[in-house]
Amino acid sequence: MPKKPRAVASAPVHNLSQGQPDASSFPRNAWSASTRRALAAAPNDAFGPGDPQGRIELRTALVDYLARVRGVRAVQERIVICAGFADALRLLFGGGVLRGTPAVEAYGLAFHRALLAADGVRTVPLGLDDRGTRTEDLAGQRGVRSVLLTPAHQFPIGGPLTPARRNAAVDWARERGGVVIEDDYDGEFRYDREPVGAVQALDPEHVVYVGSTSKSISPALRLGWMVLPERLVDPVLAVKGRRERWTSVVDQLTFADLIVSGAYDRHIRRMRQRYRERRNRLVRALADQAPHIEVAGIAAGLHAVLRLPAGTEAATLKAAAWRGVSLDGLAGFRHPDSPVHLEGLVVGYATPSDHAYAAALAALCEILPPSS
Template structure:
């Protein structure tokens, strides 16, 4: 079989134009690539045989050029390591306008200015402890999934998502969350936000009710899809769903029934029934955001609202809190009449989650690794919650924690008018923190409750004690 340029090693682009013949042009091009920073120190070059084949030169021509540049100090050659760009010290300005690429070590470490701007501790909600991602178990599942994957899994895929994942998700959600799911009604999304955007577009014009405490970027997604949001008041029993009947042109309501975000209260059974009753009477939909329903500590988890009426409740789940946001894996369990409209929208160019991650999650679920990971994380997060509660009782008894039966955050009640001053003190302590006002819908009646939303699930274990000390130092003194 004849050698082909496609069978050789590393690619290297060089411009061999200019006077002096090919050898001189090669030397000039390599020096310029190093001088300009296009070839960073430590970069491994192609073998002389490979580069000669790529450029159509004699191998001796390339070998001689390499040897000359090694002698000049531009390159280095070591047995078993190949030929690499040397760590050349050049005078100021010698690299021209090109910016040298950072070394691997430099790329890993933030610049001093970045470190100075970053808080020492982070208790803002939205992210789990990503340091606890089950790397070994996930890698083992990925290897098994990759080995068993059919060839067609490496194509572009379908809008629904991989059937392997949809099948095991249907079983898992029925068992663990009380969801009535059929694989054909499950659509895999590249994150919760994509699912919410698709649903908002599928619902068409009108209004969508949202809880008066929630995330502003959720409201923004709904608005960009052409719907108007209307706030639904939230109190100690969750969203006041009985008020849905008084709202005109409302097509759906976005709720967090298991653990209202951010107040942390579950939706009262009477209000669960009121929400489903409204949807049945009007033909509307409840969009159920079950963002952290698997993390409940003091009693059995609150089952999914979808189980009460699968034809009027859309169940939305995600791996962002249970595993990691980087996976970009979420899922919708759709009523039958929404399946085709959502798929039609998703097939017009929406991003899809990677098939290999979907297959890995399917393997992770089917082997029980997902359940084992969740049990371990529940213990970890419960210990942190208990540490927070105990520290408040000991050092800040005037501050009451609420919303702590589930999830990855707690709400700390503050004296009226003190929220902003506490946040300012927290920043001076190097602590990233959010107040409850941050999550209040500006179109709702003014909020009068001062509180902190403290994400005890966010920091890695090694920094949680420091974050807790910083938090306690920022709280207002007791009477």
């Protein structure tokens, strides 16, 4: 008996989901030009079995770019190309490179926690307050040898980790012989102040720095990188195996050319301006139509958090679904064992195309709870 075709979920009328750049802004012309140049310049061996460490052209380009833009201290020998942060987690924990229980932030992607759980890795949450994740609590965690942080822009709450807490995390890693895993998921997008540098620069031997193109260009590329302590390079490569299985060599060469040619910097500047204006329009709309709603986490990134009155998040999400507005509530990001309970909406203001943004903002304001 033939199987019934799988039902395809209908797209939301207004997509304000977090974690997605504006897909209509993919730099098609610049990417095509870089692909042509990269293919013309590539040596013949580029089209053989892929090097699991990644193409030397991309690793070399990243050394300069990451130092200049994020303050990362790297050499190409310590960079391993991967398919994004989730792939980095699989390599580090699923492959047994890192052992023991990792500490994580009280609020973060449930998807990442699920990946770890699938490999039998239990996580413990750290507390969170208005100064970020309480890294000073690491000292009291028994059996913890690593910690996952989003220090430049805590996900999803927002805000950078304070200098004191950055130092506390690195000091703990040195004393414990542990590792800080730094997820720099949207470090290029800061709007109201100078960029916050990478924690990795404080101690490259105790921080694994992970970045990707998922927010800056597109998650469809599946292109990321790890800057590793020297002692972890060979173990990670052993887990990857003899050949690259996930990340396209052509995409690696293209991205390397995009960086070296300056086209990537131009794209980032253009998108930073566009997303800043999107954020400003969100803030103005809320000030006009819902001044009782507090907006947080807006100094950087591609999303904002709308703080809601206690007991209103579930009803607001139900109203959003009825109105055709796709967004997330904070409850979906809370670690099950976290002592912290917050209510709010995570609004991805980068996701809609320009022509759809005004209607999405109007629909968002309609579903917010009234002032008490």
